[in-house]
Amino acid sequence: MSANIIIVEDEKDLATLLKYNLSKEGFKIKEAETGQEGLQLIKRELPDLVILDWMLPDFSGIEVCRQIKRDNKLKSIPVIMLTAKSEIEDKVRGLEMGVDDYITKPFNNKELILRVKSLLKRFKPSLLDDSSVFKDLKIDRITRKVFRDNHEIKLGPTEYKLLDFLIKSPQRVYSREQLLNNVWGETINVESRTVDVHIRRLRKAINLNKKADLIRTVRSSGYSLDS
Amino acid sequence: MSANIIIVEDEKDLATLLKYNLSKEGFKIKEAETGQEGLQLIKRELPDLVILDWMLPDFSGIEVCRQIKRDNKLKSIPVIMLTAKSEIEDKVRGLEMGVDDYITKPFNNKELILRVKSLLKRFKPSLLDDSSVFKDLKIDRITRKVFRDNHEIKLGPTEYKLLDFLIKSPQRVYSREQLLNNVWGETINVESRTVDVHIRRLRKAINLNKKADLIRTVRSSGYSLDS
DNA sequence: TGATATTTAAAAATTTTTTTACAAAACTTA
DNA sequence: TAAGTTTTGTAAAAAAATTTTTAAATATCA
Numbered sequence: 282m283s284a285n286i287i288i289v290e291d292e293k294d295l296a297t298l299l300k301y302n303l304s305k306e307g308f309k310i311k312e313a314e315t316g317q318e319g320l321q322l323i324k325r326e327l328p329d330l331v332i333l334d335w336m337l338p339d340f341s342g343i344e345v346c347r348q349i350k351r352d353n354k355l356k357s358i359p360v361i362m363l364t365a366k367s368e369i370e371d372k373v374r375g376l377e378m379g380v381d382d383y384i385t386k387p388f389n390n391k392e393l394i395l396r397v398k399s400l401l402k403r404f405k406p407s408l409l410d411d412s413s414v415f416k417d418l419k420i421d422r423i424t425r426k427v428f429r430d431n432h433e434i435k436l437g438p439t440e441y442k443l444l445d446f447l448i449k450s451p452q453r454v455y456s457r458e459q460l461l462n463n464v465w466g467e468t469i470n471v472e473s474r475t476v477d478v479h480i481r482r483l484r485k486a487i488n489l490n491k492k493a494d495l496i497r498t499v500r501s502s503g504y505s506l507d508s
Numbered sequence: 509m510s511a512n513i514i515i516v517e518d519e520k521d522l523a524t525l526l527k528y529n530l531s532k533e534g535f536k537i538k539e540a541e542t543g544q545e546g547l548q549l550i551k552r553e554l555p556d557l558v559i560l561d562w563m564l565p566d567f568s569g570i571e572v573c574r575q576i577k578r579d580n581k582l583k584s585i586p587v588i589m590l591t592a593k594s595e596i597e598d599k600v601r602g603l604e605m606g607v608d609d610y611i612t613k614p615f616n617n618k619e620l621i622l623r624v625k626s627l628l629k630r631f632k633p634s635l636l637d638d639s640s641v642f643k644d645l646k647i648d649r650i651t652r653k654v655f656r657d658n659h660e661i662k663l664g665p666t667e668y669k670l671l672d673f674l675i676k677s678p679q680r681v682y683s684r685e686q687l688l689n690n691v692w693g694e695t696i697n698v699e700s701r702t703v704d705v706h707i708r709r710l711r712k713a714i715n716l717n718k719k720a721d722l723i724r725t726v727r728s729s730g731y732s733l734d735s
Numbered sequence: 736t737g738a739t740a741t742t743t744a745a746a747a748a749t750t751t752t753t754t755t756a757c758a759a760a761a762c763t764t765a
Numbered sequence: 766t767a768a769g770t771t772t773t774g775t776a777a778a779a780a781a782a783t784t785t786t787t788a789a790a791t792a793t794c795a
Contacts, residue, residue, distance in 0.1 A: 317580065339580065347554070353638035353649075407677055424679040424734075425726050437783055438728040438751095475785055477741065482783095500740065500793070664772055702774055704752065727751065727782065 284329035284401055284408045285309045289319030289345060290363070291338050295386075299332065302390050303397070314338075316345045323355060329405050330397060335364045343378055350379035359400040363388075413448045415506055418487060418495055420448055429487050439464070440483040447496075447506040456503040480504050511556035511628055511635050512536045516546030516572060517590070518565050522613075526559065529617050530624065541565075543572045550582060556632050557624060560607075562591045570605055577606035586627040590615075640675045642733055645714060645722055647675055656714050666691070667710040674723075674733040683730040707731055 286303060290296040291314050300310045311326060313319035316337045323331060323345075331349065333342035342362060349355045359381040381404075382396050402409055411422040417430045420441075427434045427444065436444065442464045447455070455463070457473040465471060484496050497507035513535045517523040520541075527537045538553060540546035543564045550558060550572075558576065560569040569589060576582045586608040608631075609623050629636055638649040644657045647668075654661045654671065663671065669691045674682070682690070684700040692698055707723060715721050724734035 344581065352632075352634045354634040407680065423681070424732065425681040425729055426679075439784070471784090472786070474741095474787085478743090478785075481742065498741070666773070698773095699775065701752095701776085705754090705774075708753065725752070 283307055283309060284405065285311070285326065286330045286332060286397070287311050287313065287319065287323055287326060287328040288332045289313045289316065289322075289337065289342065290332070290334045291315065291336075292334070295334075295363075299393075302393065306394055306397075308397070316342065320345050320348055323349065323358070324352075327354070328358060329408060330359050330361065330401060332361045332363065332397075335362055343380075346380055347378045357404065359404040361396060361400065413445075415448050415451045416495060416508060418444075418448070420444060427487070429489070429492060434486050434489070436483070436486055439479050440486060443479055443483055444487070444506075447504070451506045454497075454499045454503050454505040460503065476504075511632065512538070512553060513557045513559060513624070514538050514540065514546065514550055514553060514555040515559045516540045516543065516549075516564065516569065517559070517561045518542065518563075519561070522561075522590075526620070529620065533621055533624075535624070543569065547572050547575055550576065550585070551579075554581070555585060556635060557586050557588065557628055559588045559590065559624075562589055570607075573607055574605045584631065586631040588623060588627065640672075642675050642678045643722060643735060645671075645675070647671055654714070656716070656719060661713050661716065663710070663713055666706050667713060670706055670710050671714070671733075674731070678733045681724075681726045681730050681732040687730065703731075 286308050288296055288299050288303075288310060290299065290312070293314075296312055296314075300312065303310055311322060311328070313322045316339050319331075319333070319337075331345075333345055335342045337345070346360050346362065349358060349360060356379070360379070361382045361384060362380045363384055363386055365386050382400055384393055384396060398409075407423060409423075413420050413422075419428045421427075422445070425441070427436055427441065443460065446460070446464050457476040460476050461469070461471060461473065480496060480498075484494060487496075488494050493508060495506060495508050497505050499505065513530060515523055515526050515530075515537060517526065517539070518541050523539055523541075527539060530537055538549060538555070540549045543566045546558075546560070546564075558572075560572055562569045564572070573587050573589065576585060576587060583606070587606070588609045588611060589607045590611055590613060592613050609627055611620060611623060625636075636650065640647050640649075646655045648654070649672070652668070654663055654668065670687065673687070673691050684703040687703050688696070688698060688700060707725075711721060711723050714723075720735060722733055722735055724732045726732065
C-alpha cells in the first residue's frame with residue numbers, strides 16, 4: 282500500500298512522529314503547518330487521505346475540513362481529525378463537517394495505523410492492492426482478474442478459487458482432499474476425481490499457447506503451483 | 509450547479525427578484541438587508557459568492573466588501589457589486605477594494621446569471637464539475653445527467669445510483685450484497701436477484717444501439733464496470 | 736509387465752444469470 | 766385528490782455457463 286497522506290499539524294514533534302510511523306508503513310507523507318498552507322497543499326497534491334489537527338494557528342482544522350468536504354474535487358478524500366479532547370460536542374461538530382474519523386491525543390501508534398488503513402479501505406479500496414504473483418502469473422482479487430504474461434485469462438469460479446488458493450503457497454503440494462476442503466469447502470461432498478478435472482481446466486487456461494506448465498502433478502500426492 | 513449565494517440588499521423588491529431568478533438556476537440563496545447583518549451571515553455561512561448592493565443603510569456595500577477581502581477566511585469569496593451609477597471613480601474604488609465584478613442597475617436577468625456563473629467558474633471551478641468518466645460513459649452529478657458517446661441517456665433513480673457507485677471504482681467487482689448495501693442502503697431488505705434486474709436495466713440503457721457492453725458479469729461474484 | 740494413478744473427453748446434472756412479464760408502490764400532474 | 770405515469774421488486778421460464786460424473790485412454794513406476 283503506497284497511499285499519499287498529507288498531515289496538517291503545527292506541533293513539529295508530533296508531525297515528525299506521525300511522519301516517521303506512517304512512512305514505516307509505506308505511506309508517502311507530505312506536511313503542512315497551517316490550515317491555509319495545508320489546504321493549498323491538498324488542492325495541489327490531491328492526497329489519498331488527510332490527517333488534520335483540530336487546533337491550528339490560523340484557522341482550525343475543522344475549517345480546513347469543511348473546505349475539503351465542500352469542494353467536489355476534494356470531498357472524497359477521507360479526513361482524520363486529531364483532537365486533544367474527546368468531547369462529544371466536538372465530535373458532533375466534526376461529524377457535521379464531514380470528518381471521517383477521530384483520534385484523541387495522546388494516541389497509540391497501532392491505533393493510528395489501523396484507522397488510517399480502515400479509512401483507506403473504505404474510500405480507496407483500489408489502493409489496498411490485493412493481488413498475488415507467481416512468475417508471470419498474476420491474480421488480482423479486487424477486479425477478480427487473472428493474467429499470464431500480462432494477457433488476461435478467463436477462469437470459471439472454481440478454477441479461479443483453485444488458483445487463488447494455490448498461489449498463496451507456491452511450491453507447496455496439496456492433496457486432493459486438502460484442495461476439496463479449502464477450495465470447495467468442508468461440507469461439500471464431491472468425488473476426488475473432480476479435482477483432476479478442474480486442475481486440467483486451470484492448466485489449459487493458464488498454459489494457453491505454448492506457455493510452460495505452472496502446475497506440477499505429484500503422483501499419489503496431489504498438485505502444486507510450481508514449474 | 510448548487511452554489512450558495514448570499515444577497516445583501518435593502519430594497520426588498522429587488523432582493524426578491526434576485527432570489528427568484530437565481531433560485532430558478534439552482535442556486536441556494538440567503539439574504540441580509542444590512543451590511544452588518546450581511547457580514548455576519550457571510551462569516552457564518554461561508555457562501556460561494558456574495559452579491560452586494562453598493563448603497564446599504566448602515567455602512568456601504570463597499571465597506572462589507574473591504575471586510576470580506578481583508579479576512580483570510582473570506583477573501584476567496586467572489587463579490588458582485590450592484591451599483592446604480594456606473595461612474596468610473598466608483599469602479600476604480602471598488603476595484604481597489606477587491607470587488608470582483610459589477611452590475612449596474614437596472615440590469616437584465618440574463619446578464620446577472622451570466623456574470624454569476626462566470627465568477628463561480630473562475631473562483632470555484634469545482635462547483636461546476638462533479639463528474640466521473642469511464643471510457644465514453646460520463647456521469648455528471650451536478651446536472652444528474654448521464655452520457656454515452658456524448659448522447660444523453662435517461663436513467664431511473666436506482667439505475668443512476670448504481671452507475672454512480674460502480675463508476676467510482678471501475679474494474680472492481682462488487683457482489684450483489686455489496687451493491688445492495690451501497691446503492692440501496694443497509695437497512696433496506698430486498699432480494700439479491702433484484703440487483704440483476706437493475707443491472708439489466710442499466711445495461712440496456714447504456715449499451716443502447718450496438719454499443720459495447722460496459723458491464724462485466726463475474727459469475728458467482730457479482731458485477732463491475734469494465735469492458 | 737502389471738498395478739496404480741492421472742489425463743482426457745464427453746454426457747449429464749446443476750448452478751447461475753438473463754430475460755420477460757406483472758403487480759405493487761411511489762410519484763406527477765391536471 | 767384522482768388519474769396517469771414512472772419506477773420498483775418479485776417470480777418464473779429460458780438461456781447460458783459451469784460443475785460433476787463417468788469411463789476410456791494414457792502415463793508412470795517398481
